[in-house]
Amino acid sequence: MSRIYRCANWLALSLLLFSLQPAFAQTMASMEPKPKPKARKVWGNEDVTQLRKPWDEFLEQKKAAEETAKARAQEAQKEQAARSRKQQLKDDPQALWPKTAAEAGKRVAEKLAEIQELDERITRTRQEYFDALSEVEREALQKKINSLTADLEEAQAELRLLQARLAKLKSNPAAPPPQPPAK
Numbered sequence: 001m002s003r004i005y006r007c008a009n010w011l012a013l014s015l016l017l018f019s020l021q022p023a024f025a026q027t028m029a030s031m032e033p034k035p036k037p038k039a040r041k042v043w044g045n046e047d048v049t050q051l052r053k054p055w056d057e058f059l060e061q062k063k064a065a066e067e068t069a070k071a072r073a074q075e076a077q078k079e080q081a082a083r084s085r086k087q088q089l090k091d092d093p094q095a096l097w098p099k100t101a102a103e104a105g106k107r108v109a110e111k112l113a114e115i116q117e118l119d120e121r122i123t124r125t126r127q128e129y130f131d132a133l134s135e136v137e138r139e140a141l142q143k144k145i146n147s148l149t150a151d152l153e154e155a156q157a158e159l160r161l162l163q164a165r166l167a168k169l170k171s172n173p174a175a176p177p178p179q180p181p182a183k
Contacts, residue, residue, distance in 0.1 A: 037062065074182075081097060104166035111159040118152040 042046075096102035122145060129141040 046183050098162070098169070101166060101169040104162060108159065108162050108166055111155060111162055115152065115155050115159060118148055118155060122148045122152065 013105050125141055125148060129138055129145065132138045132141055170173050
């Protein structure tokens with residue numbers, strides 16, 4: 001009989017465990033941490049540059065070189081125009097003097113704009129000088145600063161002459177044009 005009780009106990013216990021197993025599994029499953037969804041990758045500039053192909057980098061470098069060359073060409077053209085004007089002033093200073101007060105005022109305004117541009121270029125070049133890493137770059141930039149400073153001083157001297165000419169033209173207006181003879 002004790003054997004029967006034992007078998008019955010085992011049978012009841014196994015039935016009890018078997019019936020509780022789905023509920024136990026559910027509670028255990030709910031207690032397990034849920035897997036987190038994978039975080040999406042946010043692409044930054046560094047990631048995008050790593051995806052670039054060599055020909056993309058070549059095109060970018062080529063474009064940057066073209067822009068730099070274009071800027072240098074414009075700067076050289078401005079310097080050439082300034083040099084040709086300086087040469088004309090040295091050859092025949094009277095030929096370039098303004099003839100009227102309006103023309104003199106216009107030339108004074110142009111010279112003021114030129115002086116302001118030279119001053120800005122000197123400031124930018126000085127900043128480049130302080131940011132330069134090598135001594136070779138610094139020497140080249142120092143030469144450019146010296147050249148621009150000389151140009152600025154010359155432009156300021158021309159401005160003083162033009163202002164004097166303007167004052168003279170305002171104090172002595174040109175004689176009225178001659179009247180045609182009456183018939």
